[in-house]
Amino acid sequence: xxxxxxxGTGSSSRWNPTKDQITLLENLYKQGIRTxxxxxxxxxxxxxRAYGHIEGKNVFYWFQNHKARQRQKxxxxxxxxxxxxxxxxxxxxxxxxxxNGT
Numbered sequence: 001x002x003x004x005x006x007x008g009t010g011s012s013s014r015w016n017p018t019k020d021q022i023t024l025l026e027n028l029y030k031q032g033i034r035t036x037x038x039x040x041x042x043x044x045x046x047x048x049r050a051y052g053h054i055e056g057k058n059v060f061y062w063f064q065n066h067k068a069r070q071r072q073k074x075x076x077x078x079x080x081x082x083x084x085x086x087x088x089x090x091x092x093x094x095x096x097x098x099x100n101g102t
Contacts, residue, residue, distance in 0.1 A: 015058040020051040025062055034067055036060075 017025070024047065028036075036044060041059045048054045 015054065017054070017058070017062070018052045021048045021054060024048060024051070025059070025066070029063070029066055034063065036063055 025044075028044065033040065036059070041056045044059050045054055045056045048059070
């Protein structure tokens with residue numbers, strides 16, 4: 001059995017991806033894979049096993065989480081952009097302080 005080494009040891013069952021696994025997943029994402037099909041998940045899982053333990057559910061959740069994080073990052077970038085834009089244009093709507101203090 002593949003998981004016998006972890007059975008009953010109390011060790012974490014959480015997947016800890018290797019750098020190579022992350023690199024491959026990020027490259028696939030950059031190539032346009034956002035929601036891989038069941039067949040694609042199995043193919044990707046097979047490729048990633050060369051770099052360490054992984055299951056299909058790990059691949060599925062990685063893409064789901066990565067897509068959500070990218071959306072969140074884009075939203076934060078848009079907010080920051082509009083805040084900078086608002087800050088730049090706000091000086092045009094407020095008169096500068098008077099030199100004599102009035």
